[in-house]
Amino acid sequence: METLVLEAEKSRSSSTARILIADDQADVVEALRLLLKGEGYQAEGVNSPAAALQAVATQDFDLLLLDLNYTRDTTSGLEGLDLLSRIKACNSVVPVVVMTAWGSVELAVEAMHRGVGDFVLKPWNNRQLLEILRAQLEQGASRRRQLQDEERELEDVETVQRGFLPKEIPQLAGYEISSAWLPARAVGGDYFDIEAFSETKLAMSIADVSGKGMSAALLMSNLQAALKATAAEVVPPEQLCVKVNRIIYGNVSPGKFITAFYGMLDGSCNRLVFTNAGHNAPILARRDGSWLRLGEGGAPLGLFPDWNYGRGEVQFAAGDRLVLFTDGVTEASSPDGEEFGEERLVTVLLENRYLSARELQERILAEVAKFSGGRFEDDATLVVVAVK
Numbered sequence: 001m002e003t004l005v006l007e008a009e010k011s012r013s014s015s016t017a018r019i020l021i022a023d024d025q026a027d028v029v030e031a032l033r034l035l036l037k038g039e040g041y042q043a044e045g046v047n048s049p050a051a052a053l054q055a056v057a058t059q060d061f062d063l064l065l066l067d068l069n070y071t072r073d074t075t076s077g078l079e080g081l082d083l084l085s086r087i088k089a090c091n092s093v094v095p096v097v098v099m100t101a102w103g104s105v106e107l108a109v110e111a112m113h114r115g116v117g118d119f120v121l122k123p124w125n126n127r128q129l130l131e132i133l134r135a136q137l138e139q140g141a142s143r144r145r146q147l148q149d150e151e152r153e154l155e156d157v158e159t160v161q162r163g164f165l166p167k168e169i170p171q172l173a174g175y176e177i178s179s180a181w182l183p184a185r186a187v188g189g190d191y192f193d194i195e196a197f198s199e200t201k202l203a204m205s206i207a208d209v210s211g212k213g214m215s216a217a218l219l220m221s222n223l224q225a226a227l228k229a230t231a232a233e234v235v236p237p238e239q240l241c242v243k244v245n246r247i248i249y250g251n252v253s254p255g256k257f258i259t260a261f262y263g264m265l266d267g268s269c270n271r272l273v274f275t276n277a278g279h280n281a282p283i284l285a286r287r288d289g290s291w292l293r294l295g296e297g298g299a300p301l302g303l304f305p306d307w308n309y310g311r312g313e314v315q316f317a318a319g320d321r322l323v324l325f326t327d328g329v330t331e332a333s334s335p336d337g338e339e340f341g342e343e344r345l346v347t348v349l350l351e352n353r354y355l356s357a358r359e360l361q362e363r364i365l366a367e368v369a370k371f372s373g374g375r376f377e378d379d380a381t382l383v384v385v386a387v388k
Helices: 002-014 026-038 049-058 078-090 105-113 126-164 213-230 237-249 341-351 357-372
Strands: 018-022 042-046 063-067 096-100 118-121 175-182 190-196 201-209 258-266 271-277 283-285 291-293 312-315 321-325 380-387
Touching: 018 026, 018 049, 026 042, 026 126, 042 049, 049 063, 049 078, 063 078, 063 126, 078 096, 096 126, 118 126, 175 190, 175 357, 190 213, 190 380, 201 213, 201 321, 201 380, 213 237, 213 258, 237 258, 237 271, 283 341, 291 341, 321 341, 321 357, 341 357, 357 380
Parallel strands: 018 042, 018 063, 063 096, 096 118
Antiparallel strands: 175 380, 190 201, 201 258, 258 271, 271 312, 283 291, 283 321, 321 380
């Protein structure tokens, strides 16, 4: 009966598993390979850290069985620990079981800290070793399934999130509006929208959710729903922010918040009425080279249950350029860690204020990408409004 149970376990766990054995002693590699082959595993062996790294980088394995002691370091295990760290940097998912003839509590603890699944002393007990490998293979398969589920979930959220953004940017006579949305990950916490209320009036909004990844994307979707339910031509920006703030406050966990800018543009009188809820102040560049920030408003959304927001107004003139942005634009860093910053953004804006909205948007992002080496570490969103 015990034999039948063991055979069933072997059939379930080893039918397609591939295991890499790394040990500088060829006879040890061969002994382990034959043991694993007898259990139905596909086992391959290498005799050096370099060969192990090469194998992990170019092939897929279900488990790694690694010796910690090599010819250049026969007792401390430091060379094996270094190999382990480099392997985990290359593949953090594959389970690793380490072996050593010079075991110690300190070495075992350090190996576990570096991501080892289990620790085996030489000479090994075949039955015990096989039980450890089966357990690690099952855990590895479970982690891979979990990662696949998370990837599918992220893809679904990304699809939904992109659906929140405007598919086409409404335009007003006498104006040109252009936008760019660059999430640093598959999903992000930046948001913008341009909504036309009539042939002469539209609302523009931009927001940045605290945090990153899935939680930020979910909170951003909450903001989008609140704005869609509240925004209307007859609702002034400051009143809209009061209502949206109450909704967001009731749905965020402590410490979470949203910075946002909301403005209503009336093309018939070239006036923008706005409220800024703790967001990066949009920059308005005039044709004559002067500029100002649109900062009137109040606290970020979701921090306080009740907040009376202020209201700002600006009058547009031909040749003006307005730039709305999130901090992913100004906080993009150079290779040595220096941020692009608002000062550089103002300089680029003023030097290129005669460009169209689309050209100016592309120029700004090109300058940021050049400065940062093409690396946007945070979500970056940019909206440019050009007055003709």
